[in-house]
Amino acid sequence: DADVTQTPRNRITKTGKRIMLECSQTKGHDRMYWYRQDPGLGLRLIYYSFDVKDINKGEISDGYSVSRQAQAKFSLSLESAIPNQTALYFCATDPGQGSGELFFGEGSRLTVL
Amino acid sequence: AQSVTQLGSHVSVSEGALVLLRCNYSSSVPPYLFWYVQYPNQGLQLLLKYTTGATLVKGINGFEAEFKKSETSFHLTKPSAHMSDAAEYFCAVSAPGLYGNKLVFGAGTILRVKS
Numbered sequence: 001d002a003d004v005t006q007t008p009r010n011r012i013t014k015t016g017k018r019i020m021l022e023c024s025q026t027k028g029h030d031r032m033y034w035y036r037q038d039p040g041l042g043l044r045l046i047y048y049s050f051d052v053k054d055i056n057k058g059e060i061s062d063g064y065s066v067s068r069q070a071q072a073k074f075s076l077s078l079e080s081a082i083p084n085q086t087a088l089y090f091c092a093t094d095p096g097q098g099s100g101e102l103f104f105g106e107g108s109r110l111t112v113l
Numbered sequence: 114a115q116s117v118t119q120l121g122s123h124v125s126v127s128e129g130a131l132v133l134l135r136c137n138y139s140s141s142v143p144p145y146l147f148w149y150v151q152y153p154n155q156g157l158q159l160l161l162k163y164t165t166g167a168t169l170v171k172g173i174n175g176f177e178a179e180f181k182k183s184e185t186s187f188h189l190t191k192p193s194a195h196m197s198d199a200a201e202y203f204c205a206v207s208a209p210g211l212y213g214n215k216l217v218f219g220a221g222t223i224l225r226v227k228s
């Protein structure tokens with residue numbers, strides 16, 4: 001089984017719908033991240049969390065919210081999806097201690113019509 | 114603030130030829146530098162990283178990169194390309210010692226290997 005699991009892997013939805021992407025990890029890492037990937041733009045940070053009580057905005061947090069339900073779970077929500085949120089979303093974990101190395105899930109492809 | 118520029122969104126090489134993917138960075142503190150690879154329909158995985166010490170770092174699958182502070186570069190090389198190297202490659206920088214120490218990614222370079 002994957003150490004970082006994202007659900008759903010693919011989702012097609014309509015403008016205005018609420019969407020939740022879920023991430024769970026078995027690596028025991030405190031730090032978790034949500035990125036979105038767009039062609040030609042690389043990965044951009046949406047939100048990150050260093051522990052259950054710590055939530056921080058990244059560079060593109062508008063239109064998104066997150067919930068850290070437990071050390072192992074970090075969910076990303078789109079309250080009212082719009083077409084320009086069509087992208088590939090990645091969850092990642094980080095062991096901390098300054099390593100900088102991230103461990104990624106396989107991604108959730110979201111299409112907003 | 115940290116930033117990364119990857120020169121060339123697409124690179125095409127013949128099988129057996131040298132692979133060179135270029136990365137330049139900007140950082141307000143001595144950086145940590147990374148190369149990640151993304152194969153089709155998969156997440157990113159770490160190829161190699163530079164933190165401190167030896168400036169030439171070796172990674173998986175025969176790749177290596179050299180940290181050149183004077184040129185603010187961290188180019189990725191492989192002496193002989195293999196078909197299985199076809200993927201998208203991302204350079205990333207982080208700033209150790211600063212709060213958060215988050216990774217900042219470049220835009221990516223898609224490597225195509227021709228037979």
